[in-house]
């Protein structure tokens with residue numbers, strides 16, 4: 051950690067985004083995590099993604115649970131809304147926030163302990179409910195904050211820093227998310243911002259539950275030779291199947307890819323998501339095949355990354371519930387309590 | 402690109418922008434830290450070691466270091482490097498214990514220094530500790546050269562100059578004041594083992610336009626006039642004065658004329674305001690004293706009535722920047738301008754001029770009448786004769802005189818010990834010492850201070866204009882000096898990268914406030930400069946490139962706007978980054994770098 055605050059001065063030629071802000075305007079306070087923690091890179095990627103999207107910082111809501119990962123919302127978007135909740139309970143808060151104000155861009159930050167151990171129930175149900183948010187797990191295979199116990203995503207047979215093996219099967223959050231209703235599922239690596247930043251942008255602009263599992267090494271407790279979540283292991287065993295590229299305006303598409311390898315998806319706001327297939331036969335719209343591929347590679351110790359699954363017809367909870375377009379927190383008393391007559395007719399409709 | 406060789410002494414020296422720009426390579430950040438620690442005497446001696454006249458230079462230096470200062474690039478205004486030097490000088494204690502020990506038994510060789518300006522004095526300072534018998538000759542009665550005769554007392558009080566001249570003379574230099582050198586041959590006949598010519602560039606240029614001869618009585622050559630003011634021969638100037646020229650002589654002439662009672666003073670210059678030779682601050686000082694500067698006006702003719710000067714006619718031009726970026730002057734279409742005046746101070750340049758050097762002694766001169774010299778050794782075509790200061794390549798300034806002197810002194814020493822002046826010349830070195838003291842503790846103040854440059858307090862203008870000896874600038878007091886010192890970025894505390902330790906976690910990239918660091922694939926420099934986190938389009942600043950890392954990428958750091966804040970090193974989990982203080986060892990006789 052650092053005691054010295056990051057100086058406010060910035061590079062004299064730092065680019066401005068469409069609303070005249072620099073990337074530095076999206077930062078938070080200085081991190082208190084261990085030097086070299088992957089989580090800090092994820093925060094930096096979020097900062098860059100939000101700045102590049104040119105969304106004003108106050109339009110974001112950041113919510114988290116407990117853990118080193120869940121501390122990170124302090125380190126980005128200091129001018130946004132935030133709630134640091136209790137262990138494993140981020141999904142409840144995120145659900146409430148999104149129901150109350152559907153216009154905010156909701157970023158949920160959690161850890162593998164927070165989401166796969168204590169919070170697995172909440173995780174499952176927020177995914178099923180398809181809350182419109184970017185749900186990011188900083189996955190280091192350990193409880194960093196409580197000094198390095200195995201978490202539920204730690205691979206069987208991988209060891210602790212002292213050499214003791216993990217005896218339990220891992221929970222794969224990506225597979226679970228694909229299975230139970232997430233419409234955007236990706237895996238990435240904190241050490242690869244080129245891949246991660248476009249994924250975060252796409253996740254934020256995606257309408258529905260967008261889940262990203264980011265392998266984010268814990269330098270203090272899980273970056274040793276027996277770990278499958280270390281910088282070295284991930285770099286050696288990583289395979290990217292689909293690279294995403296978020297393009298804010300259609301006319302900006304310049305790069306030419308080999309025909310048949312690139313797919314363009316129109317996003318609700320007029321922007322475009324380009325998918326570049328790096329693995330020949332991988333189809334990111336086929337749920338069952340995606341699950342199969344991820345699982346079979348995992349069985350061989352490989353880590354599949356990139357955009358793994360994208361629902362061609364996504365829906366979010368507001369679509370499912372049929373809520374009004376106006377955010378609920380902006381409705382006035384008359385709208386919310388339309389009176390006896392209205393209640394009568396509602397009741398009548400059920401008779 | 403190839404990996405950077407950080408052990409090349411020039412690599413990190415260049416990163417210390419101020420020190421690199423200083424002709425004498427004064428270790429600026431080190432003395433600024435000493436000031437911050439209230440160690441004024443040590444700060445003074447560090448300066449004295451490399452630039453010889455800290456008290457004088459802290460008031461008058463041309464300060465090439467300041468436009469080079471990194472803070473110009475990270476914000477706008479440089480650290481007040483020059484005025485901090487003065488803080489060290491104003492607050493220094495007794496320095497006698499710090500002065501070099503001079504051998505009582507001499508080494509048997511005698512060296513003559515002609516002229517007692519800064520160049521010769523600095524050569525004397527360097528040669529004395531080596532046991533030479535040093536003789537200094539000057540036509541004036543005191544040492545200091547132009548520092549005494551040209552720089553007005555309101556910029557440089559006499560006591561400050563006396564103090565620094567005496568420090569050197571008191572090392573035991575044999576003094577021959579009131580000695581005008583009239584013949585080089587006669588000097589050679591005196592049988593010295595080596596000669597250093599530091600007689601300056603004492604001839605002021607004149608202007609031959611119609612009417613010049615007729616009005617001689619009303620025209621003074623600027624440097625001669627300033628000299629006569631300095632020595633008390635001229636005490637007033639009457640009527641309306643025009644100063645012609647745009648360099649520092651012009652600025653000193655106009656400000657002196659105002660103080661000597663001129664009815665009005667105007668500076669009229671051929672060139673445009675921002676390309677005038679005078680430094681920005683000199684122009685500002687003149688203008689703040691109410692002196693108008695009229696630009697783009699070449700003179701055409703002196704107007705007189707029966708030999709009595711009435712004024713000058715100037716052409717009025719318009720500066721235009723051509724497509725090639727060069728400035729040209731076009732007719733403006735405005736009519737010529739007549740400006741009334743009673744007296745003209747001609748400050749349009751000087752020349753080196755040594756009519757007393759006979760041309761058959763083997764000392765060759767080129768077509769501009771400058772001596773033919775070896776650029777590195779400053780040796781002339783007569784091996785025992787060396788030049789330095791303004792006499793070498795034409796008018797420069799005090800800090801260049803000091804720099805030349807160090808070079809010439811080394812040459813003289815090599816020459817007199819039978820060594821080769823080029824091959825046996827001691828090389829530059831660099832020492833790197835880690836500044837790490839603990840997890841978050843550095844042996845320097847790493848935190849960035851965003852304060853804007855502090856202003857130097859000035860004397861009351863009315864009083865200053867009434868008294869030619871009253872120093873205009875009051876200098877920073879200790880408190881302001883301490884504050885200004887905090888603005889220094891400590892560019893000599895270097896970011897040093899060890900490729901083998903890096904795990905490519907990106908922590909340094911993420912924390913760096915200035916986007917200096919990138920991990921990327923190798924490419925040619927032009928391409929590489931564009932593919933960094935922030936485009937590196939300042940080609941004057943180097944890229945620090947590592948060897949290939951585990952992922953096949955390499956670390957590239959753009960040195961351009963690094964704050965030397967040490968955050969990269971604080972965030973690095975493996976100490977692949979370390980902050981290391983670099984000490985540039987510039988060879989110099991009698992200094993700790995020795996030879």
Ligand SMILES: Cc1cc2nc3c(=O)[nH]c(=O)nc-3n(C[C@H](O)[C@H](O)[C@H](O)COP(=O)(O)OP(=O)(O)OC[C@H]3O[C@@H](n4cnc5c(N)ncnc54)[C@H](O)[C@@H]3O)c2cc1C
Pocket residue numbers: 461462463515516517518519520521538539540541544545546547548551552580581582583599600601602603624627649650651653757789790791792796797798799800802
């Ligand atoms: C008006 C003016 C203002 C200036 N202001 C600044 C300033 O603010 N800052 C700055 O850095 N520089 C300034 N300079 C420039 C600076 O003064 C010179 O560059 C510097 O003094 C050169 O040093 P020097 O030792 O080569 O020669 P000088 O300082 O010129 O010394 C030469 C000495 O040689 C003596 N001499 C010459 N001929 C003979 C002879 N035949 N016999 C015996 N003795 C002889 C002279 O009497 C003199 O003492 C200024 C110059 C002028 C004209």
Ligand SMILES: Cc1ncc(C[n+]2csc(CCOP(=O)(O)OP(=O)(O)O)c2C)c(N)n1
Pocket residue numbers: 116117118119120137160161162163164165168188190192193194195196201
């Ligand atoms: C209800 C509750 N149970 C247990 C804890 C102790 N605890 C704090 S953080 C943590 C694990 C965090 O692990 P993870 O979410 O993976 O975060 P990391 O620190 O690894 O980023 C635990 C068990 C707690 N704070 N609250």
Ligand code: SF4
Pocket residue numbers: 082083084086087088089118119190194195267268269270271
């Ligand atoms: S303990 Fe691990 S997860 Fe927590 S801050 Fe340190 S490196 Fe990051």
Ligand code: SF4
Pocket residue numbers: 896912913914915916917918962963964965966967968969970
């Ligand atoms: S010292 Fe390191 S962190 Fe600070 S500006 Fe320089 S490269 Fe960046």
Ligand code: SF4
Pocket residue numbers: 086902903904905906907908909910969972973974975976977978
């Ligand atoms: S912080 Fe250190 S280990 Fe991490 S990328 Fe930078 S230099 Fe390498």
Ligand SMILES: [Mg+2]
Pocket residue numbers: 117119161162163188189190191192193194201
């Ligand atoms: Mg964890």
